[in-house]
Amino acid sequence: MRVFIPTQHIHHHPQKDYSDGLPPFDHLEIPSRVDAILKGIQAASTVDLVKVDRLALEAVYNLHDKDYVDFLLAISETLEPEQEYMPSIFRNNLSKSPLPFQGGMYCQEIGTPIGAKSITAALNAAAVAEEAAKYIIKSGQDAFALCRPPGHHAAPRRYGGYCFFNNAYIAAKVLAQQGRCAVLDIDYHLGDGSLEFADTNIPYFSLHAEPWQNYPYLDANVRLPTVHSELMTFSPGMRGRFYLSLLETLIAKLNKGHFNYLVVSVGFDTLGTDAIQDQSLLLEPKDYAFIAQLLAKIEAKILLVLEGGYDISNLFDCAKYFMSGFRTSC
């Protein structure tokens, strides 16, 4: 398995998450996640490792709104090395306000601080997804993109949920130029950003926790779209075999699309011990082998893109079991 990793993510190390109010808790989206998952993959399969150093500025501008990307770059320029940015006021249009206030029209919540190198890291993660997609087209093999920061909560002009740029849709746009492509999201959370990118060209399939009672805590008046997407919700307290049966149903629907390529947003935050869950799901590390076995039966070439997963003491095992169930070559 060829695995693509970012070289610049270590410079993105958010300190505190204020989502639960004061006092803030230590941020869960930490650099050692990538190491733990990579070691787990290596324990179960032979890895051909590719380190990606570049930034995917062009791909990011092609996917996201220009003023949004411009803002993220501009605010980064103002930050000292250990400083973090968080908007203080949230309105739909702050374009007439001074730069430090403008973030409030792009930012979803107060859990996603921007450090001086966060946006560089996010551009590097986008490049990891892009390079992995190009490799799949060239080789006809599957690949794993260990993107960090993650991306599935990033919308055309919104950041949050630890995400800045939508790595999965950046990769999917590359793949869709060569054949039919879809995105399948198996992170604990609904990828509300990915959902906004879903269209006829690249539909979105997701199995997730109920999104009004879990992040992204949707507006009570919001109704989820039913076109260009297939969304399924799991129940609180659900164990592995019931979860797997739901995933099997979702994959059966996806297979009807006869896709050539599939981007899978992989989140290990479905693990029962992950602190980020509001409604506990009871998956164990060994369940990831069965999840991967279901994915391995899909005919499309698969690009695995890392999203969440924050139980650092179990990420090695989750990744190891996952790779033990996935196909190692095509």
Ligand SMILES: [Zn+2]
């Ligand atoms: Zn998640």
